[in-house]
Structures are given as C-alpha cells and as structure tokens.
Amino acid sequence: MSKEEMFKELSDAVITCKNDVVTAAVEKARSEGISAPEIIEKGLAAGMNEVGIRFERGKLFLPHVMMAAGAMEAGVALLEADMPADAASKKLGVIVNGTVEGDVHDIGKSIVSTMLQSAGFEVHDIGRDVPLQNFIDKIKETNANMVGMSALMTTTLGAQKEVIEMLKENGLRDGIKVMVGGAPATEAWAEKIGADCYAENASEAVIKAKELLL
Template sequence: MSNEEMYKELSDAIVSCKNDAVEAAVEKARGQGIAPADIIENGLAAGMNEVGILFERGKLFLPHVMMAAGAMEAGVALLEADMPKDAASKKLGVIVNGTVEGDVHDIGKSIVSTMLQSAGFEVHDIGRDVPLQVFIDKIKETDADMVGMSALMTTTLQGQKDVIEMLKEQGMRDNIKVMVGGAPATQAWAEKIGADCYAENASEAVAKAKELLI
C-alpha cells in the first residue's frame, strides 16, 4: 500500500469516528514505517479536517465530532512512544485558544486545539463564551506565544478586536501573535483589527501557527 493510500485509510478511519478503526490504521501505518508526524498530519489531522467540513455542512453532528476527536487522541497516544523524546518534550510554542464572550460555538475551535496539540504545540483551550479579560489573564499565566480567538457570529467578532486593544494597552501586543477565525472572520477583518493571521480551518491554523512561531 502506498503512503497516499495509507493516509486515506487513516483519514477515513477518523471520519468513521471509531477508535478501533483508527487504532488499527495507526498500527498498520507504523508497520509500513511511516513517520509519526506524517501519520498525524497527513492522515489523522486530514480526517479531522474532513469531519469539520462535514459538520459545517450538516452531514455530521456534534456527537460524531466529539467521537472523532476522541479517536484522534487515541491514535496520537499510540504514536507518542515512537516520537523522539526531545520532540515529545520540546513544544513548538504555547497557544491560548478560546471562543470570545457572548459566543457559545465550540466545535471548530476544539478541532483547532486538537490539531495544534497533535502538531506539537502546548495548547490551553479556555473554552467558549470566554470573558475578554480571561484571555489576557491566561496569556500572562502561561507566558503564551500566541492567542487564537474564534467568533462564529458577527455580533461577537468585536471581541477579537477588543482583546487586541487590551493587549496593546497592557504593553503585551509585541510579545504575542494573534490568530483569528470563525465563519464571519476574514483576512480583511484580521488586517483591519491588526491580527497577525486569519485561519479558515484547522489545517490552515496549524500551518499559520508554524509559520509565525517556528
């Protein structure tokens, strides 16, 4: 089986939301000698991204997404032993991730957190409907390198801008990268409020985080 076919099998296993299918596919990929990072990025994460797209289209529902996220975690756990010790312990950066106050949408943000974690970042997911000051407090507490803010409603987008203003007021803005996302957010919006980047989906969030932090 080619690596591409193996990645497809891993991705399909995640979309099936079944732990045993994911674990079997991971073991098979390990047996083929595929590197753990490639199994995660090209197989499991690709599947998780597909799950996110299907969820947005109404083809999968929240329980499926949570099961897929659990299956991905199980798959990643199997690979941890194979990762070079320094790679497992050396984090690429510290990221605080949350959905802004007034917004209870959680799923896209949770997928982003899972994939950033799998990619080697230390992620502090502070949940949904997060008061803006909590973002600031968590950034200070964890000495974060990046903050990710999701907003799924046009009425809550303003919260992303407000956090950036708060970071400036406290003299913290130069020391932290800001990523924004969510259905109403756009590249133009990110530029307007002075964010460092906009990510349309979880794969893009990982790519942008690597670009800015590594």
C-alpha cells in the first residue's frame, strides 16, 4: 500500500467516526514506518477537514462531527509518544473562540473550535451568549494570539466591533488577531470594523488562522 493510500485509509477512518477503525488504521500506518506528524496532518486531520466540509454542506449532522473529533483524538493519543519532543507540546497558536452576547447559536462556532483544535491550535471555546468582557478576560488569562467571534443575527453583529474597541482600550489589539464569522458577517464587515479576517466556514477558519499566525 502506498503512502497516499495509507493517508486515505486514515482519513476515511475518521469519517466513519469509529474509534476502533481509527486506532487500527493508525497502528497500521505506524507499522509501515509513517511518521506521527504525517499520520496526523495528512491522514487524521485531512479526514476531520472532510467531515467539516460535509457538515457545512448539510450532508452530516453535529453528532457525527463530534464523534469524528473523538475518534481522531483517540488516534492522536496513540501517537503522542512517537511525536518529536518539541512537536508534542508545540501549538500553532492560542485561540479564544465564542458566540457574542445576545446570540445563542452554537453549532457553527463549535465546529470551528473542533476544526481549529484538530489542526493543532490550542482552543479555548467560551461558549455562546458570551458577555463581551469575558472575551477580554479569557484573552488575558490564556495569553491568546487570536480571538474568534461568531454572530448569527444582525442584532448581535455589532458586538464584534465592540470587542475590537475593548481590545484597543485594554492595549491588547496589536498583539492579537481577530477573526469574525456568522451568517450576517461578510468580508466587507470585517474590513469595516478592523478585524483581521472573515471566515465563511470552519475549513476557511483553519486556513485563515494558519495564514495569520504561522
């Protein structure tokens, strides 16, 4: 079996959501001499990315996504001992992610958090209907270098701008990247309020986060 076929088997295993299928695929890849970082990045994370895409297209539902994330975590746990010493502890960045105050929509934001975590970021998901000060407090507490804010209603969209103003008031804006998302948000809105980027979906959020933090 070629490396590419092995990566596809790993990816497909994550999509099945079954821990035993994932761990069997990981053990097989290890026995073939494929490195732990490659197994994670080109196999498991690729599968998780596909799960995210299918969710966004309405082909999968949230329980499937969460089970796939759990299966991927089981596979990653098997590889921790094989990871290079620095890679095991190295995170791509620290991200605080939440849905702004007044907005109880949670699913899209949760998917973004899961996808970012799967991609190697340390993610602190602070939930939905989050008081704006909580974003600031969590950023300070975790020394985050990115904040993600979701708003699914036009009435709560302005809260994204308010948090950016609060970051400036607290002297934090220069040290943190700001990502916004949600149904009423747009690229033009992100530019207008001074955010660093807009992400339309979870897959795009991962791409944009890597572009801004790496």
